[in-house]
Amino acid sequence: MADKPSRALVLYGDGSARFVDPSHTHLHSLASKASCGFLSLPIAPPSESEGERIVREFAVLLDAYEEERGKKSVIPISERFMGMKAAIFTNNSSLKSFGTKLGLSVFQIDGFLKNSPAGAEQPVDFGASELLQLLGFQEGKAAESSQYDLVFVHVGAGEVEYLNALVGGISQIDQPGSEVSSRLHLSVVLSYGKVSENEDTNLSVSIRRDDENSNLSKLVPRQSYTVKGENPREDVSILCVNRDHCPMLIAQRQYAVTRKDMAETFSFKDFKERGGNLVIPADRFLHEVAFKLWKAPKYGA
Template sequence: MADKPSRALVLYAAGHAALLGSSLDALASRASCGFLTLRSPTEEKSSTILELAQLLDVYDPKLSERFTGLRAAMVTLGFHVFQTNDFVNRAFGLLGFSDGNVQEASEFDLVFMHVRLEKLVAAVMEAAPIGSAISSRIHVSVILSYGSSSEADSDLNLLRPHQSYTMKAGDVRLHHPILLAQWQEGVTRVDLAKGFSFEEFMKHGGNLAMLAERFLHEVAFKLWKAPKYGA
């Protein structure tokens, strides 16, 4: 557990999990990896809108009311990110990280970015190298989802032990989950996953699966804004 509250950067890319190359493997190798499961929609909706609604848990009151005054910013840039380093520097600035140092005050506690990742993850890791002041204070979550949700592969029924969400009411989709890797030096556990893929997370990921709508609660806990989910 960190001796000071963390600040969080969430990178979310929709429909890219099946197209991954090797660019995210380095992050997965130092992160705690697992899955976020989605509730099946009761009506036809865009898959991205459905995922965002559950990730942000928009059915509840605003974040600052739910999580002890949490200050959050959301940035969405569609499918293209240019001048990657400048973009990362701006996101870090919003969180109070500048020139490799941690400022006492920050404008936001959490920045949620809906982007096409490309080189963004590598730039974040370069800006927060292991052993730096920033790496122990920034909690990075990388979230990737599938563009398709057919039931042919990606079967979460194979996970053992079964998670508590499978016991509760609600139509939870047990295929094509969202892939999640979380990293903060000295805070998150490091599992045995060496690549960012469904198969690698199934075999070696340490986080198994939880409902997507509980994701922000877990992040808020790392920021000292909420009790541990399930505690």
């Protein structure tokens, strides 16, 4: 356990997982140094619009809803996580409105980059340093206090190049052994966006039906993403082929805190075969991050 709370930066590529290719070297480099795995999403409601999907999946990541007597209510992030101060950068109007309901400080990505110094050749590098400054990191040092505990950057499927460059800019600052690396908890989350029931089964994290009766399968415990408390989750089944398909891919890095696994590329195949984190429910993601920030108790083992 670290002797000081971390500060978290989450880069969220909404729908970007399909478009990562070998040219995105910064994403692959991060995966090779990180702890990698999957976040399982609930089954999507029928006839869900794209705008509704974007808000719903972000809400799941933040575990933003509380249900009582069949009614859902939004819980501000500061109430759920011990006064956590958080911000989101996004160009999506629906997400801006939802972020405000959650008590997040909301910023426009385009406007943020337009404020880069006159003549700057690398606005992404400027963006990386400015994002870290919001978390109290400047010139390789960690201030005693920061404006925010957590900063989200949400980008769409067509912005993988920007996301890759931003990871590169952050990596240049987040050097192993520095004050930044010991306090910055970096998460890169890539989703598949809208998913149909007929998605490629090669993107499934479920146990294959032909493996169900294997003697070895009895040695594999039920994964946490299939249960909530002591009960099986109704929206995720380990044997179904719905949202066992196309989970979110996640790579996390913090020097001397996260474990490096055997994954070498930011890909479904590599994460499934060599990743160390397997699958957790997406609604437990922020609880895990908040623990590193000393804003929540530990979830799971």
